[in-house]
Amino acid sequence: MRRIVLLCVLVSAAAFADDEPLRIRNLAPASGIYGEPRALGGDVLQSGYEVTFNTEIANNFTSDANGTTLAFFDGETTYYTYGFRQAVADKFEWGFEIPWVEQRGGYLDHSIQDFHDFFGFPNNGRREADLNQIDYFVSDKNKVYVDFQNSHDGIGDVRVTAGVQLLRTPERSLALRALVKLPTGDIDTLTGSNGTDGATWLDYTDRDLLSRLNLSMTAAIGVMALGEGDLLPDKQRHVAGYGHFGLSYPVTDTWTFKAQVDYESQQINASIGQLGGAALQGALGANWQITPKLFTDIALVEDLVSDSTSDVMVQVLLGAKL
Numbered sequence: 001m002r003r004i005v006l007l008c009v010l011v012s013a014a015a016f017a018d019d020e021p022l023r024i025r026n027l028a029p030a031s032g033i034y035g036e037p038r039a040l041g042g043d044v045l046q047s048g049y050e051v052t053f054n055t056e057i058a059n060n061f062t063s064d065a066n067g068t069t070l071a072f073f074d075g076e077t078t079y080y081t082y083g084f085r086q087a088v089a090d091k092f093e094w095g096f097e098i099p100w101v102e103q104r105g106g107y108l109d110h111s112i113q114d115f116h117d118f119f120g121f122p123n124n125g126r127r128e129a130d131l132n133q134i135d136y137f138v139s140d141k142n143k144v145y146v147d148f149q150n151s152h153d154g155i156g157d158v159r160v161t162a163g164v165q166l167l168r169t170p171e172r173s174l175a176l177r178a179l180v181k182l183p184t185g186d187i188d189t190l191t192g193s194n195g196t197d198g199a200t201w202l203d204y205t206d207r208d209l210l211s212r213l214n215l216s217m218t219a220a221i222g223v224m225a226l227g228e229g230d231l232l233p234d235k236q237r238h239v240a241g242y243g244h245f246g247l248s249y250p251v252t253d254t255w256t257f258k259a260q261v262d263y264e265s266q267q268i269n270a271s272i273g274q275l276g277g278a279a280l281q282g283a284l285g286a287n288w289q290i291t292p293k294l295f296t297d298i299a300l301v302e303d304l305v306s307d308s309t310s311d312v313m314v315q316v317l318l319g320a321k322l
Contacts, residue, residue, distance in 0.1 A: 018256045018287045019205055019216035021246040022299045023317060026264055026279045027058040028310045029073050029103075029136055029146075029190045030231060033157065034276070035181035035197025036264050039220045039244040042173035042205035044163040045087035045321075050095075052083035052319035058310035066271035068141045069232075073274060075134035077190070077310070078102040079156065083319075091165035099156035101191040103148070105134040136190060138275065140232050145187070152189040158182045163203075171208035177201055177222075187230040195227035201242055210247070218260070220244035224267075232268050232275060241265040248287075256287040258297075261304070277308035285315070294320050 020041040026032060056079045063072040078101070085095030138146040160180045167174040178200040185192015201222020210217055222242040229236055246260030260283050268276030285299030297317040303309035 018250070018289055018295070019207060019218065019248045020287075021218045021220075021244065021248075021260055022258050022283050022285045022297055022315070023052075023054065024056075024260075024262060024281065024283050024299060024301055024313070024315060026262070026281060026309050027056055027077055027079060027313055028274070028279070028308065029060060029075075029077055030071065030138065030275045031264070031267065031277075031279060031308065032058070032077065032079070033185065033187070033190060033193040033229070033231070034226060034240075034267050035157075035159070035179060035199050035224050037177065037179060037199050037201050037220070037222055037224075037242055039218060039246065039260075039262065040163070040175075040177065040203055041218050042175050042203050043168065044091065044093040044165045044175050045085055046090065047087050048322050049084065049086040050319060050321045052081075052317055054079070054081040054083060054315065054317040056081070056313060056315045058313040060310050062274050062307050062311070064272040064274055064307065068139075069271050069275070070137070070139045071270075071272055071274040072135060072137045075136060076102075076104055078104065081156075085161070093163045095161045097159040097161070099158075100153065101156040101185065101189075102151070102153040103134060103136065103189055103191075104151045104153075138231065140235070140270070145231055146190060148189065152191075154186060154189060154191045155184055157185045157192040166202075172204070172206045174205075175203045177203055183227070193227075193229035193231060195229035197224060197226050199224040199242065214249060216248040218244065218246040218248070224264075226267060232270060235269040236276070237267055237269060240267050251286075254289045256289075258285045258287060258299075259283070273305070273307035278305060279308040280304040281309050281313075293322060294318075 021039040023038045025036045058077045060073040081099040083097045163177040181197040187194045204219045206217045224240040243263040249257045266278045282304045283301045299315040301313035
């Protein structure tokens with residue numbers, strides 16, 4: 001009888017504990033247009049559905065030239081994304097994301113300069129440039145692919161997702177997930193790649209391995225199949241890899257601290273990292289369980305591999321599981 005009670009307690013804790021990773025991905029101007037997954041953890045929805053409203057602000061200031069290839073990104077890319085997931089039977093779920101993308105000068109330049117100075121990070125010429133301007137430019141072999149200095153907005157590439165539960169115990173869970181990214185955005189304003197991408201990945205959650213430290217661990221590994229995009233199409237790769245590792249620590253009953261790294265391999269065989277280069281991002285954040293059904297994630301994301309990711313990304317996600 002005691003064992004049955006203990007098992008019920010563990011299952012209940014696993015169902016309500018917040019050990020999901022921060023739902024981030026690389027939103028650098030030339031990388032966010034592809035089909036990189038977001039780690040979701042090893043549990044698919046068991047019942048009902050989930051609705052999320054995600055705001056991500058990615059501040060960019062980087063440039064490079066090598067041979068005939070040139071890229072310059074100075075501005076802020078903001079994604080406002082509506083997400084939906086729904087349980088199907090006991091072990092399956094499906095969902096979609098609809099993003100609205102804004103390319104603007106933004107407001108964070110001065111704050112990021114001070115942040116980099118305080119922690120000793122390089123500003124890479126930020127102090128010499130005008131604040132809060134938009135200037136995105138990409139050319140290769142004397143062909144211009146992107147060139148705008150005015151604000152733009154529009155729908156991004158819609159993403160359709162699915163997941164199946166491969167393993168679920170109180171200690172650990174494993175899910176196989178997939179997505180298809182549709183070409184609903186526009187390459188001219190970097191709201192999409194004009195290509196259809198696909199991805200499949202394994203999402204894993206372990207609540208036992210580091211339980212003595214009161215930590216839960218998440219991990220993911222997968223592969224992306226990139227369609228025929230219109231940004232340097234003759235140099236675009238057709239296959240790229242994806243990986244994730246994260247830790248969650250419950251600070252209180254309603255607050256959980258999170259730290260993670262997310263990786264994607266090179267997407268474009270360009271000679272400069274700004275154009276689809278391999279990316280490694282580090283994220284620190286927290287989850288606030290406002291009510292048993294309503295939650296919010298807050299995250300600060302920094303580039304760990306220079307040039308291939310945004311300098312800083314800030315995320316605020318509000319969600320409900322109903």
